[in-house]
Amino acid sequence: xxxxxxxxxxxxxxxxxxxxxxxxxxxxxxxxxxxxxxxxxxxxxxxxxxxxxxxxxxxxxxxxxxxxxxxxxxxxxxxxxxxxxxxxxxxxxxxxxxxxxxxxxxxxxxxxxxxxxxxxxxxxxxxxxxxxxxxxxxxxxxxxxxxxxxxxxxxxxxxxxxxxxxxxxxxxxxxxxxxxxxxxxxxxxxxxxxxxxxxxxxxxxxxxxxxxxxxxxxxxxxxxxxxxxxxxxxxxxxxxxxxxxxxxxxxxxxxxxxxxxxxxxxxxxxxxxxx
Numbered sequence: 001x002x003x004x005x006x007x008x009x010x011x012x013x014x015x016x017x018x019x020x021x022x023x024x025x026x027x028x029x030x031x032x033x034x035x036x037x038x039x040x041x042x043x044x045x046x047x048x049x050x051x052x053x054x055x056x057x058x059x060x061x062x063x064x065x066x067x068x069x070x071x072x073x074x075x076x077x078x079x080x081x082x083x084x085x086x087x088x089x090x091x092x093x094x095x096x097x098x099x100x101x102x103x104x105x106x107x108x109x110x111x112x113x114x115x116x117x118x119x120x121x122x123x124x125x126x127x128x129x130x131x132x133x134x135x136x137x138x139x140x141x142x143x144x145x146x147x148x149x150x151x152x153x154x155x156x157x158x159x160x161x162x163x164x165x166x167x168x169x170x171x172x173x174x175x176x177x178x179x180x181x182x183x184x185x186x187x188x189x190x191x192x193x194x195x196x197x198x199x200x201x202x203x204x205x206x207x208x209x210x211x212x213x214x215x216x217x218x219x220x221x222x223x224x225x226x227x228x229x230x231x232x233x234x235x236x237x238x239x240x241x242x243x244x245x246x247x248x249x250x251x252x253x254x255x256x257x258x259x260x261x262x263x264x265x266x267x268x269x270x271x272x273x274x275x
Contacts, residue, residue: 012216014254021216022243028066028073032211034204036197037067043193044071044168048080048134051126051163053155053190055140055179056170058197061240064170067197068136081131088143092150099135099154119154123164133165141171145183152187199237202229208239209246223249223261230266245269 008020033041040056044067047054058064072082083102085095096118097107103121108114125133137143137151155167169175173196179188200208206228213222223231227249235241248269253261 011250011254015222015250016218017213018217019215020247021212021218022246024240024243026212026215028070030212030215031066031070032208033070034200034208036200037063037070040064040067040195040197041071041074043195044068045074047168047193048075048132048166050192051132051166052192053167053187054169055175055191055194056168056197057173057176057194059172059199059238061238062197062199063239064197065138066239068138068168068170072134075134079131080134081125082134082136084136084138086138088137088139088147091144092147095137095147095151096154099133103133115150115154119156119164122154126164134168135165136168136170138170140169141173141175141178143169143171143175145178145181148179148184148187152190155190200232200239200242201237202232205232205235205237205242208242221260223266224263226263227261227266230263230270234266234270244273248273 012018012020031037040058040063043054044056046052048071056064056067072080075082081102083099085098088095090098093111093114096111096114099118100107100114100121103118103125105117105121108117122133122135125131143151151167151169155163155165169191176194176196178184179191209223209228209231213219223246231242231245231249235245245266246269249261249265252265252268252272256265258265
């Protein structure tokens with residue numbers, strides 16, 4: 001039950017919103033997708049369909065995980081099984097264990113055994129159930145060289161004649177540079193597609209803000225044009241930063257009883273978030 005006296009409810013009521021427009025739990029179908037986001041979604045879908053290895057890179061807050069969510073939403077559950085690993089610092093054995101558990105198996109104590117079990121279950125999911133496992137490693141820039149090579153070994157099957165699953169590496173741009181190291185050449189050469197999500201341009205940021213406000217119930221002007229320009233400049237066009245600053249600006253305008261969110265409110269939001 002929604003508390004009518006909660007700060008969020010009061011903020012929504014003040015701005016005549018049916019929901020908060022700049023939160024991470026916005027449904028995929030309500031997101032304002034800019035071209036770079038759509039390109040990432042398309043590439044992820046292709047990698048899953050072809051059972052290949054893909055790499056999606058981007059700076060912090062660029063929307064990498066959102067793109068993955070959007071791509072997975074387009075896949076048929078009867079034909080694909082996502083396996084999401086959010087913390088790759090668990091090492092090779094930890095990743096193998098998560099794969100085994102996701103596929104309904106019981107992990108073994110020894111790394112070599114659990115690796116073989118993971119490989120067998122991945123192949124079995126495709127052969128016996130007709131579903132392509134889609135193994136997603138988030139924050140993949142944190143993977144050690146050993147873990148990256150372990151993932152390559154996991155993709156070895158039938159003398160490379162067939163692929164039993166899709167592997168998607170998602171991380172910051174340092175991941176692309178790491179894969180160019182000589183020790184990781186074997187994995188780098190197997191990556192079928194790689195893409196870096198770029199930030200939104202000023203027009204895309206404006207469209208993003210207005211689309212999310214419309215989803216929340218406001219189609220009239222709520223942010224002045226110079227306020228949006230400042231939001232774009234401060235956020236550098238990265239969706240997560242836009243969300244944080246836009247929400248902070250809404251709060252700043254609310255606390256000063258302004259009828260619209262102007263440049264001064266955005267400047268206040270920038271100062272507060274940078275403290």
